[in-house]
Structures are given as C-alpha cells and as structure tokens.
Amino acid sequence: MNGGTLISAASFASIADGASRMSDLPLREQLLALRNEILAKLNAQDFSGAQFLLGRLWRTSPGAATAAWIQRSVAPVQSDYCLRTTRIAVLRSFTVEPISQLLQAAALTERIKLEVYICPFNAYAQEILNSKSALLDFRPDLTFLCILCQSIAPDLCHQFGSLSPEQRDQTVQRVIADFQTLIRSFRERISGQLVIHTLESSDSPAMGIADASPEHGQNASIFKINQALQHESQRDPSVSLLGVDGLIRLVGANQWHDTLRWETAALPFQSEAMLAICQQWLRFVVAACGPLRKVLVCDLDNTLWNGIVGEDGADGIAMGRTSAGLPHRRLQQVILDLYHRGILLAVCSKNNWDDAWNVIQGHPDMLLRPEYFSSVRINWEPKDANLRSIAEELNIGLDSLVFLDDNPAEQSLIRQSLKEVRVLDAGTQAADYADLVLNEVGFERLRVTEEDRQRGQMYSAQRQRTEASRAAGNLESWLESLETVVCSVPVTTVTLNRIAQLTQKTNQFNLTNRRYSVSDLQRMHASENWRILGFQVSDRFGDNGIVGVVILHREENELELDTFLMSCRVIGRGIEQTMLANVGEFARLSGVISIKGDFVKTPRNSLCDDFLERHGFHFDGSRWKLDFPAFHALKTPKWNRMQQDFVLEPKVDGTVK
Amino acid sequence: MSEENDIPIQTSQLLSDLFGLDADDLTLQTTRDSIPAWDSLQHMNLVLDVERQFQIRLSEEQVAAIESVGDLVTAISNSLDSQRQN
Numbered sequence: 001m002n003g004g005t006l007i008s009a010a011s012f013a014s015i016a017d018g019a020s021r022m023s024d025l026p027l028r029e030q031l032l033a034l035r036n037e038i039l040a041k042l043n044a045q046d047f048s049g050a051q052f053l054l055g056r057l058w059r060t061s062p063g064a065a066t067a068a069w070i071q072r073s074v075a076p077v078q079s080d081y082c083l084r085t086t087r088i089a090v091l092r093s094f095t096v097e098p099i100s101q102l103l104q105a106a107a108l109t110e111r112i113k114l115e116v117y118i119c120p121f122n123a124y125a126q127e128i129l130n131s132k133s134a135l136l137d138f139r140p141d142l143t144f145l146c147i148l149c150q151s152i153a154p155d156l157c158h159q160f161g162s163l164s165p166e167q168r169d170q171t172v173q174r175v176i177a178d179f180q181t182l183i184r185s186f187r188e189r190i191s192g193q194l195v196i197h198t199l200e201s202s203d204s205p206a207m208g209i210a211d212a213s214p215e216h217g218q219n220a221s222i223f224k225i226n227q228a229l230q231h232e233s234q235r236d237p238s239v240s241l242l243g244v245d246g247l248i249r250l251v252g253a254n255q256w257h258d259t260l261r262w263e264t265a266a267l268p269f270q271s272e273a274m275l276a277i278c279q280q281w282l283r284f285v286v287a288a289c290g291p292l293r294k295v296l297v298c299d300l301d302n303t304l305w306n307g308i309v310g311e312d313g314a315d316g317i318a319m320g321r322t323s324a325g326l327p328h329r330r331l332q333q334v335i336l337d338l339y340h341r342g343i344l345l346a347v348c349s350k351n352n353w354d355d356a357w358n359v360i361q362g363h364p365d366m367l368l369r370p371e372y373f374s375s376v377r378i379n380w381e382p383k384d385a386n387l388r389s390i391a392e393e394l395n396i397g398l399d400s401l402v403f404l405d406d407n408p409a410e411q412s413l414i415r416q417s418l419k420e421v422r423v424l425d426a427g428t429q430a431a432d433y434a435d436l437v438l439n440e441v442g443f444e445r446l447r448v449t450e451e452d453r454q455r456g457q458m459y460s461a462q463r464q465r466t467e468a469s470r471a472a473g474n475l476e477s478w479l480e481s482l483e484t485v486v487c488s489v490p491v492t493t494v495t496l497n498r499i500a501q502l503t504q505k506t507n508q509f510n511l512t513n514r515r516y517s518v519s520d521l522q523r524m525h526a527s528e529n530w531r532i533l534g535f536q537v538s539d540r541f542g543d544n545g546i547v548g549v550v551i552l553h554r555e556e557n558e559l560e561l562d563t564f565l566m567s568c569r570v571i572g573r574g575i576e577q578t579m580l581a582n583v584g585e586f587a588r589l590s591g592v593i594s595i596k597g598d599f600v601k602t603p604r605n606s607l608c609d610d611f612l613e614r615h616g617f618h619f620d621g622s623r624w625k626l627d628f629p630a631f632h633a634l635k636t637p638k639w640n641r642m643q644q645d646f647v648l649e650p651k652v653d654g655t656v657k
Numbered sequence: 658m659s660e661e662n663d664i665p666i667q668t669s670q671l672l673s674d675l676f677g678l679d680a681d682d683l684t685l686q687t688t689r690d691s692i693p694a695w696d697s698l699q700h701m702n703l704v705l706d707v708e709r710q711f712q713i714r715l716s717e718e719q720v721a722a723i724e725s726v727g728d729l730v731t732a733i734s735n736s737l738d739s740q741r742q743n
Contacts, residue, residue, distance in 0.1 A: 028670070063709060064702035065674035072677050098702050264717055271705035 031061060039073060047081045047111070048419040055109045056425055059439075062275050064098060067105030074108050082113040086289045088281075089117040089140035091124035093151035095267040102278040103285075110286060110441065121266065122151065125178075128186050136189055142288045143190065144242075144281060145182070146197040148268060149222060152178065153199070160218045161206035172221050176228040183232050183239060193238055193288040193446065195281075198226045200244045203253050240288075240446050242280060251276045279439075286441040293422055293442030294396055295374070296338060297387060299405035300349035300356055304328060304335075304368065306430065309355045320365035327430040332367040334434045339372050342452025343443055344394060344459055346375040348386045348403075353378045374459035383410050384417040393466075394459065402440055404433065461541040468541075479573060479639040482539040486578045486636075487643040489534045489546060496521050498546045499534050503563060506549075507604040509576065510565040511597065511611065516551075529554045530562075531586070535579050537570050544570055548579050552586065559587050561597030571607070574637035580615055582642060584626075584634035594627040664711075664737075665730050671706055672726065675699060685727035707733060713740060 034057055041050035054070060074081055086107070090096050100116050107114045117138040119127045124145060127135040135143075150157040153175045156168070163171065179196070186194055205211035205218040214220070226241075233239045248256045255272040262268040269277070286292070301308040306324045307317035318325035319332065339345055345368065349356055356378045360370055370376075375393050377386040383405070391398050399420040405411055406426050415423045424436050437443070445452065469478040489495050496518055503516045516524075524530035535548030547570050551563035561583070566576050587595050599612055615634065617624040636642050665685065673680040676694045689695045695703075704720050707713070707729070713736040723729050 028667070063706040064699075065671045065706050068677070069674040095701075097698055098705060101702065260717060265701065267701065270714075271709040274705065275709075 027060075031057070034060075035069070035073075042073060042077055042081065045077070045080065047077075049415065050081070051109065051111055052415060052423065052425065058106060058109045059425075062102070062106075062278075063271070064101060067102050070105040070108055078113060081111060082108070083111045084290065085113045085115060086285055087115045087117070087138065087141045088285060089119065089135055089138055089143040091119045091127060091135070091143060091145045091147075093122050093124070093147045094262070095265060096146065098267075099274045099278050099281070102275060103281050106278055106282045107285060110282070110291070112285065112289075112291075114285070125182065128182050128189070131189065140190065140192050142193045142195065142285060143186070144195050144197070144284075145186075146242075147199075149199040149202075150262075150268075153222075153225070156218065156221055157202065160202075160221075168217075168221050172224050175225050179225070179229060180232065183236070187236065187238070191238075193240060193284070195240045195242055195284050195288075196229055196233075197242050198229060198244050200248060203257075237447055240284065242284065247276050247280055248273075283441045283444040284446070287444040287446045291399065291442060292445075293343070293402045293440065294400035295344040295346055295390070295394060295402065296335060296437070296443070297346040297348050297390060297401055297403050298335065299407065299410065300347060300351060300359075300378075302406045302430065303404060303426075303433070304332060305359070305363075305366075309359055310351055314355075314359050314363060317359065317363075318365075319363070319367075325365065327433065329365065329367070331430070331434040331437065334437050336367055336372070338437070338443055339368075339456045340453060341443070341445060341448050342455045344374040344396075344456055345372050346377070346390050346394070347373055348377045348383055348390065348405075350380055350383075351378050371460050372456060374456060374463055376463070382413070384413055387414060387418055387421060393463075402442065404437065406430070406433075457542065464541045465539070476639065479637075482541075482573070482639070484537060484539045484573060484575075484640045485643050486548075486575060486640050487536045487538070488582060489536050491525050491532050491534070495534050495546060496525070496532075499532060499549050502546070502549050502565060502567060506565045506567060507602070508568045508607050509571060510563075510602075510605050511561065511608055512563055512600045513602055513605065514551075514563050516563075524551065533579075533582065533586075535566075535575070535582075537573075537575055548575060550579055550583055552583065554590065554592070557591075557593045559583075559590060559592045559595045561595065564597065568607075574640055576608075576611065577615070577634075578636045578640045578642055581634040581636045584631040587628075587631050592628070594625050595631055596623045596625045598623060664733050665726075667710065668707070668726065668730050668733065671703065671710070675703060675706075683726055685730060686725060688725045689723070703729075711737060713737060 034053060038050055038053045038057065041047075041053065054074075057066060058070065088103075090100065096118060100118060104114045104116065117135065117140065119135060124147065127133045130136075153171055155163060156171055156175075160168070183194065183196075199222050201219040201222050202211075207218065211218050211220075229241055233241050251272050255270055257273075258268060258270050298304055301310075301317075305317045305319035305328050309317050319328040320326075321329065335345060347356075347360070357370075357376075360366060360368065360373075375390045377390060379386070387398070387401060387403065391401060397420070398418055399422075401418075401420075402422045402424060403411070403414050404424045404426060405414075406428075411423050411426065414421050422440070422442065424433075424440065426433055426436060465482065468481050491499075500516055500518045500521055503514060503521075507513070521532060525532055531552040531554070533550040533552070534546045535550070536546045537544045537548070544567075547567040549563060549565050550561070553560040553562045564576075564579070564583075566579065583595065595617075597612060597617070599608065601609075612624040612626075613619075615626070616630050617626045619625075669680045669683040672678065672683055672692075676692055676699070678692070689700075700720075700723070704715055704723075708715060711733055713733065715732055715736060719732045719736070723732060
C-alpha cells in the first residue's frame, strides 16, 4: 500500500471501539456498531471521541453514502463539534460535485466545517477575470483551479498528430499565457491560497512509442505547461500545485479515467479517483488553513521496532531488512521524512532508560538516532503526564501533538485524558503504521522553508543543552560544559541581512530598539564613524548563528552605543557580557575617553533594565557613561571564549581590516 | 462481502444512508420518484458508491434504466454475473 491510499478495514482487529468481542462479526455489523458509538459520543458531547471514531468510519468505508451519514449525524451539533470554518472555492472544467460532497464529510473528520463554492462549468476564466463575480463575493480561504488538459488544450490531447511542430509550440505558449493571466488576475482580486491541478499526461500518446523522441513529444508538450506552472508557484508562495500524474499513479490509470461518463456527464473519473482527489484536497485545506500538527510522539517497543527491548534484549528486537523488521524500518523512514519537513520528533516509552537509549544510540538498524529527537521520555511514568511535560518542554500546545503507540490501552488513556492530542488509530498490524503516519493530514505543509528544515536540529540541540545542565548540577559548571565560543563576524552582505533582521525583530534584550534596514546598515558600514559588530555563538551542541549585534558611533573622543541587542535564544549565558567586553577592547584600541549610551525602556525590554549600571556605567543626567580607564575592566566571563575572525582595529580609512 | 443474497441488504443500506431513510421502509418496489432527494446528482453518487462497493462498472444504459430499488439490485447482480462469466 502506498501513501495517500485509504487503510483497509482488515487492519482493525475490531472496528467498533473497545469491543474486541465484535471482531468476529461481519464488517457490516461492525460498521453499525461503530456508527452507534459515534452517535452516542456526539450525543454526550464527547467531540474528540466522536472525531476519532468518525475518522475510523471514513477510512473504513469512504463514499457518498457514508459522507451523507456523517453530515447528517454531525449536523445537530455542528457548531459545537467543528473547531473552525474554512471557505473553499472550486473553479473547474468538469463535474466536481461528488468530490465536494466527499470532501465536506472528510473535513468533518478533522472538525472543520467547509463552506464550498463551485463555479459554473468552464466559467473559471470569467469568475477570475470579472471584477464582479460570485467568486469574489465568496472570499475563499482556498481555491482549487482544476482544468483538464482536454478542456484547456483539446488539440494537445486529441489532435496532437495533426499539429505541426510550430502549432504545438503555439498551443503550449497559449495555454501557459492563459494560466499566467488567470494567476495574475486571481492574485490581484483574491487573497488566500490558490491550488492548481497540473495537466495530466497522456496514457496513449498520438505517436505511440515514438512519443519519447524529441521531435514528437505530446507528453513533452504537456510537461512544458506544467513546468511553467511550477515556475509560477516558485515565484509566488500563495500558488501551490497538485500533481495530478502522481495521484493517477497512486490510484492506477485503470481506476482513474472514465471516458464514457466524461462524454455523458462531464465526469472524467471513476469513484476511486474521486476519493483520492478528495483526500488530496483535504491535505491542502489543512496545510493552508489548519489545524497543523507539529510534533510526532512515538512509542518504541513494537512501534519503532519489533519486539520489547527490556525482555528480548537489543539482539532480539528487529527494525532492519527482515520480514519482522521491515514494517518498522519503513515507519522510521517515513518519520525521518517528517523530521526533514520540520515536524518535531519525541519519544515516549515505558522502559529502563539504558535499555532503550542504547538501542537509539547504537543499534545498527536504527534510523532515528538521538539527534533527531527534540524531547525524550523513557521512564515508567503514566504517558499522559509525559505528554504534558513534552508539550511544556517544547513550548507547544497539546493540540499540536500526534501520538503513535501500538498499545490500545495507552491510546485510550491519552484519548480520555488529553483530548486535544491527536491519537493515531494504530491497530495490531505494524505494516499499517507507516501509512497511518503518512495519512495524518496535519503533517502536510504547503512549502518547506529552510527554517522548517533546521527546526528539528535546533530543538534537539536545546534538549541536549538542558540535559547537560541537569547533569552539571550547578549553573557555572553547566555554562562551562557548554564550551561556548563567541565569534565576532566580519560584515558581509549575508551577515548584514541577518543583522538587519535582528534589529527589526529583537525586543527583549535590546537597549535602544532602533530598527535598521539593510541599506541603512550599508550606509553606516561605509562611514568611518560607524562600526557594526555581529556576534555568532556556537557551543558543543551546535551553531546558533549570529545572535548579537552592536552598532558603535564615534563622536570625537567618545564612543556611542547606538545599538546593543541580543537574541533571547542565548539569554542567561553571559553572551551580553562578552559582547560588552569586546566593545571595551574596541574603545581601548580607538583611544576614546568614554563609552556612552542610552537605555530606551519599552514594555518588553525589562531584561536589560540594569544592564549598563551593573557593568559600571553611571548616569550623568542625560546619558549612561563608562569612562577611561573603567572600560578596561570589562571582562569576558570565564566560561565563554571570544574568537575574532578579523583584526579588531578601529577604522582609520573607513574600511574593515 | 458481496454475497448474492447480500445485494438487497447492502443496496438498501446505501440508499438509507444517502437519503436519510429508514432501511426498513425501503422495498424492491420503492421507486426513484417516491424519494424526492434522489435527483440526478445523488443518482450519480449512488452509482459511484455501488460501483466501488461491488467492484463493478455499470453501463450508461444500465444507469439510465434504474427507476427503482429493484432495478438497481438487478443491475448489480447482472453486472456481477457477467463479470463471473468473463
């Protein structure tokens, strides 16, 4: 089975909750029991419990009938049950109504109420281009633009053989231009995400096997259009693409097209295809409008690996290329992908610390190593308490947590005790776990930024720092154990961007709150009276990047602290003292007689209330001052090591050496 | 789950879900006209569900000829029969 497909009913020992005795009953009766439980939970206002079972019902028997049942059952309590309303518009060239009905039910399994607007057949251009259209009035959060190749470029689909190479190019260029016009006008008039279906390639190109050779290329022509769409999406983050060919591959072309119903009812798809599109749309709806999930909390025994390490020993568990290990290996691979997508990973396992941790650290088949985990709970505490403390440690709401555990008792505990947590519906078959994680729509992101890609690493480094602080016992030995190096970095285009960003974003440790753009900073840097210092901090757990900024202004024989700020990421480690010592050193080399500065109090910078005073500055009635030779006494704390990437020397000719 | 004698039961379950009716009120004689919600869109939805559940494809002629619950059941069993013969 592949990602995005629906999980078969067979994976559940019993579909009805907490009733293993029913597993012998035929599927239909299990479904009836499940429905009765859902109605009871809705009736008792246990909405998270109802949601869990609705998800199971939808995965087990998706379709129009189930969709109608779900909508009808939720309707009486909809306003309490649904946590949000999302407005979606569909601009289309085919019959999407059945998909829309499926989608509304699927959204209810995420506690989303959908308002749907479907534009008239093939009226997408009018709706977008007309400055007074129903689409504009609807103000969608998310719009799907789904046009079939046979609608927008029929000659590319059906008369390709009769086109000359020039005509093909003309058609391709016309379609690209059409799409560009639609995208531009859409952007001018409508906010919210635009999701465009790519054009499907042909299964039976006009030139047969010769299609792959360059002079024919029906699919190459279609590909060119899709490439142009990709380009548009790259330029504008509010434009996303839904890759139709990938979806067709997932479902199978044999179960996708319906050429006859396309002619009779403008319905180009079979029912499996519509379900697949519905599920894919739901992913976009959630990725664009929430609710997003940010952390996957995993159990270890019989979840990340096969077997119980405390009983079977490290040699007795499996997660490698064996029949017992493979399902778990695949799960670990899927989880690793989530990590690189910016989803944080955590462990919550009942085990002796050493037994489990040694496997994570050293088992040759383990893919998920310690550095991938942002938070780890390996102990014998109840799991609900552990999940609470994981959320606290990561400073993330419980509603961002997803819990994966093979043990139904633990699942049930979390579902009852922490209703905000999404509990994955893991049955007895480990082979289903990877799909279960892949099917969690809350892990979808429209785009993965560089910050997303770094997130796991930064959290994990933070965890290791905290562990070190616990191991060290007292503060000073902890600070020493960090092996912090503060490095003064030279001014370049890259560092100036970051420095400008810090002046704009830093609120808590910021003496003057002066905001500068890159061009402001470039002007200062070019002047011999100004000096910009950036401070980069690294320690044995990793690099924090540039986190401190000092901007100095020389006025005759005085040095003014124009800006002195530090990111709260490194607070409490004496970095600010090291930065100030660096300023003192600079003052000494410059031969000035005093350092002066202001403290501009804001509601948010109380962290630096007494900073200047604490370091010997005195207030002369208008400004804070530190005179020669007192600034010679400014010292770097002994647990920080200052490193200079360039010679710290006053500018004589206005340049940095 | 697509045992022969199951077809009427499964079919009436689909209809009762789709239209919010009590399955006991449906008989093979119940006509499309007597259920106001059974419009052309819901007819399409019904056909799509039936096709997935029974793993069959109904022809346009078969789809157009369905005027009652009994017609639908017949269409399903005919389609299953012809699948078996192939």
